[in-house]
Amino acid sequence: MSDTIIKVENLSKRYRIGLQEKKADTFTQQLINNLKAPIENFRRIQSLGKFEAESDSVHWALKDVNFEVKQGEVLGIIGKNGAGKSTLLKILSKITEPTSGRIELIGRVAALLEVGTGFHPELSGRENIYMNGTILGMTKKEIDSKLDEIIDFSGIEKYVDTPVKFYSSGMRVRLGFSVAAHLEPEILIIDEVLAVGDYEFQKKCLGKMEDVSQKEGRTVLFVSHNMDAVRNLCSHSILLRNGTIEANDYTDIALKYYLKGEKTNNLLNIKEAEIVGAGNKNIQLEEIMVSSNKDHLAELVTGEPLHIKLTYKINIPIDLSKSRIDIRIDNQYGQRLVWMSSEIKKGFDFYKKEIVFKVNENLLLPGDYILTVFIHDGIDVSDWFPSVLTFSVSNSGELFSKLKVPNSQSSIFYPFEVL
Numbered sequence: 001m002s003d004t005i006i007k008v009e010n011l012s013k014r015y016r017i018g019l020q021e022k023k024a025d026t027f028t029q030q031l032i033n034n035l036k037a038p039i040e041n042f043r044r045i046q047s048l049g050k051f052e053a054e055s056d057s058v059h060w061a062l063k064d065v066n067f068e069v070k071q072g073e074v075l076g077i078i079g080k081n082g083a084g085k086s087t088l089l090k091i092l093s094k095i096t097e098p099t100s101g102r103i104e105l106i107g108r109v110a111a112l113l114e115v116g117t118g119f120h121p122e123l124s125g126r127e128n129i130y131m132n133g134t135i136l137g138m139t140k141k142e143i144d145s146k147l148d149e150i151i152d153f154s155g156i157e158k159y160v161d162t163p164v165k166f167y168s169s170g171m172r173v174r175l176g177f178s179v180a181a182h183l184e185p186e187i188l189i190i191d192e193v194l195a196v197g198d199y200e201f202q203k204k205c206l207g208k209m210e211d212v213s214q215k216e217g218r219t220v221l222f223v224s225h226n227m228d229a230v231r232n233l234c235s236h237s238i239l240l241r242n243g244t245i246e247a248n249d250y251t252d253i254a255l256k257y258y259l260k261g262e263k264t265n266n267l268l269n270i271k272e273a274e275i276v277g278a279g280n281k282n283i284q285l286e287e288i289m290v291s292s293n294k295d296h297l298a299e300l301v302t303g304e305p306l307h308i309k310l311t312y313k314i315n316i317p318i319d320l321s322k323s324r325i326d327i328r329i330d331n332q333y334g335q336r337l338v339w340m341s342s343e344i345k346k347g348f349d350f351y352k353k354e355i356v357f358k359v360n361e362n363l364l365l366p367g368d369y370i371l372t373v374f375i376h377d378g379i380d381v382s383d384w385f386p387s388v389l390t391f392s393v394s395n396s397g398e399l400f401s402k403l404k405v406p407n408s409q410s411s412i413f414y415p416f417e418v419l
Contacts, residue, residue, distance in 0.1 A: 003070050003071045003072075004068050004069070004070060004071075004104075004106075005069055005070065005071045005105070005106045005107060005186065005187065005219050006067075006068065006069035006092070006103075006104070006105055006106075006187065006219065006221075007068050007069075007102075007103070007104040008065055008066060008067050008068070008092075008101070008102075008103050009066055009101060009102040009103075010064050010065075010066060010100065010101045010102065011062055011064070011065040011066070011088075011091065011098050011100075011101030011102070011103065012060065012062050012063050012064055012065070012098060012099050012100045012101055013060070013061045013062040013084075013087050013091060013096070013098050013099050013243075014058055014059065014060050014061065014099045015058075015059050015061060016058060016059075060243050061084050061087040061243050062084045062087055062088060062091075062098075062243045062244075063243045063244050064101075064244065065084075065088065065101070065240075065243075065244065065245055066245070067238055067245065067248055069219055069221070070219075071186075071217060071218075071219055072213055072214070072217040072218065072219060073213065073219055073220075073235070073236060074209065074210075074213045074219075074220040074222060074233055074234045074235065074236075075219075075220070075221050075222065075234060075236055075237065075238065076222050076223075076224070076230040076233070076234030076236070076237030076238070076251055076254070077089070077221060077222065077223045077237065077238055077240065078223075078224070078225075078227070078230060078237055078238075078239050078240070078254065078255070078258050079239055079240035079241055079258070080241070080387070081386070081387065081388075083240040083241055083242065083243070084240045084242075084243040084244075085191075085223045085240055086113065086191060086223070087243075088240070089111065089113055089189050089191055089221065089223060090113065091103070092105070092109070092111075092189060092221070093109060093111040093113065093189055094109070095111075095113070105187065106186065107185070107186025107187055107219075108136050108137060108184075108185040108186050108187070109185055109186075109187045109188075109189060110132075110136060110179075110180040110181075110183060110185035110187070110188055110189070111180065111188075111189040111190075111191075112173075112176045112177055112180045112189070112190050112191065113189070113191045118132055118135070118176070118179075119132075119164045119172065119175075119176065120164070121163065121164050121165035122163055122164075122165065123163065123164060124160065124161045124162060124163055124164070125151075125154075125156060125159060125160040125161070125162065125164060125167070125175050126147075126151075126160050126161055128164055128175070128179070129143065129147060129150055129151075129175075129179055130143055132179050132180075132183065133146075133179075133183050136183050136184075136185060138183060138184070142184075143183070146182050146183060146184075149182055150178045150179055150182045150183075151178075153178045153181075153182065153204070153208070154174040154175045154177075154178035154179075155174055155201070156171050156174055156175055159171065168379060168380040169380045169381060170201075170380060170381075173201075174201055177190070177205055177208075181205075181208050181209070181212060184216075184218075185218065186218055186219065187218070187219045187220075187221070188209070188212060188218060188219070188220045188221070189220075189221045190205075190209065190220065190221070190222050190223065191223045192223055192224055192225060192386060202229075206229060206232070206233055209222065209233060210233060220233075222234060224334075225334060225370075225372075225386045225387040226330075226334035227255055227258075227259075227332070227333040227334035227335075228333045228334045228335045229334065230251060230255070230334070231251055231252065231255065231333065234251045235250065235251060236248075236249070236250060236251060236254075237249070237250075237251040237254040237255070238254065239254045239257050239258050255333075259332050259368075266289065266290045266291060266297060266300065266389075266391045266392070267287070267288070267289050267290075267297055268287065268288045268289075268388065268389045283312050283313075283314055283315070283323065283325070283350070283375050283383075284312055284313050284314075284315055284383075285310060285311075285312045285373060285375070285383075285385065286311045286312055286313060287309075287310070287311045288308070288309070288310055288371065288373070288388065288389050289307075289308075289309045290306070290307070290308050290309075290371065290389065290391040291307050291309070292304050292305050292306065292307065292362075293305075293307065294307040294309055294356050294358065299394060300362065300391060300392065300393045300394065301362070301393070301394055301395070302362055302363070302364060302365060302366055302393055302394070302395055303361060303362065303363075304361070304362055305358065305359065305360055305361070305362065306358070306359040306362035306364075307356055307357070307358050307359075308327060308340070308356070308357040308358075308371070309354060309355070309356045309357075310325060310327075310354065310355050310356075310373065311353060311354045312325075312353055312354070312355075313353060314350065314351070314353070322377070322378025322379075323350065323375075323376060323377055323378055324341055324342045324343045324376045324378075325341070325342045325355055325373070325374070325375060325376070326339065326340065326341045326342070326343075326373070326374040326376060327339070327340050327341075327357060327371060327372065327373050327374070328340075328371070328372040328373075328374070329364075329369050329370070329371055329372075330369065330370045330372065330387075331367070331369060331370070332367065332368050332369070332370065334370070337364070337369070340357045342355055362393065364393045365393070365395075366393050366394055366395040367392070367393060368390055368391070368392050368393075369390070369391055369392075369393065370387050370389070370390050371387075371388055371389045371390070371391060372384075372385060372386050372387055372388060373385040373388055
């Protein structure tokens with residue numbers, strides 16, 4: 001008997017995307033467009049069920065994806081934003097239907113894909129635990145036996161009888177993971193949403209996923225931009241790029257393909273980035289520039305200044321005295337190196353519509369680094385841009401002109417000198 005618990009064959013998913021309408025340059029042209037609008041709308045309605053392979057309005061989120069997962073395996077799914085990771089998990093979780101292809105799943109599936117997934121906002125945390133357990137096919141007696149363990153692991157005992165609509169995103173993630181991990185599904189699907197939680201809870205989650213797979217023999221699909229967590233937790237990983245599988249191998253090999261294919265770019269228009277979180281967009285990022293000069297793009301060099309400049313717009317009136325912008329710098333393996341926050345400057349003027357984080361002397365060793373941005377509304381993370389930009393630091397400056405460059409695999413910074 002085969003121990004394969006997930007089998008995906010030729011899986012594809014396509015979407016129709018909206019195309020921007022051509023704007024009229026003259027009043028006459030606008031009048032003609034208005035007269036033609038009913039006919040154009042009728043044609044669009046007729047074409048909704050028709051997909052032309054070469055049409056600009058068709059986007060293939062997944063294309064001919066094939067893989068298998070064994071029972072008890074922890075499979076990592078990696079790739080840049082927009083690679084198709086979340087689409088794949090939504091299809092496996094039966095949230096959306098594939099365009100074509102075949103999937104075999106053996107056993108119950110529990111998924112944590114977005115903050116609050118599967119929760120009814122009007123029900124309390126306790127009631128949502130029973131509702132989720134019932135959906136998974138468990139009896140009340142089975143849920144009763146797990147209830148105390150679920151509540152204890154989530155760490156929200158004080159609020160378990162409060163309606164979920166009053167929970168912060170972090171509390172919803174805590175309860176959601178605890179429910180998904182403890183109600184004994186054969187397949188556990190976890191998206192990047194775990195990173196919204198604090199460090200201590202992330203550590204608990206990673207430990208629990210390891211126990212679930214190794215001790216209990218259940219299967220885990222784990223999506224993360226944290227390459228260090230993927231390496232430690234997953235023995236096998238698949239790399240998605242533009243909706244297709246580029247690598248399906250041991251995790252170290254898949255990571256090499258991933259890191260090799262990521263191009264560095266010190267300037268990014270934020271429209272290209274994926275927003276994760278509540279998506280309130282009170283403060284909406286527009287551009288990120290990482291440079292040695294705050295006014296224009298310039299090469300980053302170890303030992304010289306480092307400027308991270310964010311430009312943004314404020315969409316709705318909010319209490320800016322409680323808001324903040326945080327940034328995190330990771331190395332290429334997803335290990336956290338640096339954290340900066342606007343909170344450090346009291347009375348920071350958000351209406352300047354730009355913020356610059358400055359490091360007088362950049363001590364990062366030559367190599368590639370990853371930037372993540374958080375927008376905090378004073379209560380919780382409202383928007384989150386994971387791994388939004390990869391930037392490169394070189395050693396072309398004076399610091400290393402007469403010195404040997406340290407090994408970047410054995411060190412992170414260059415904070416010392418030899419006297």
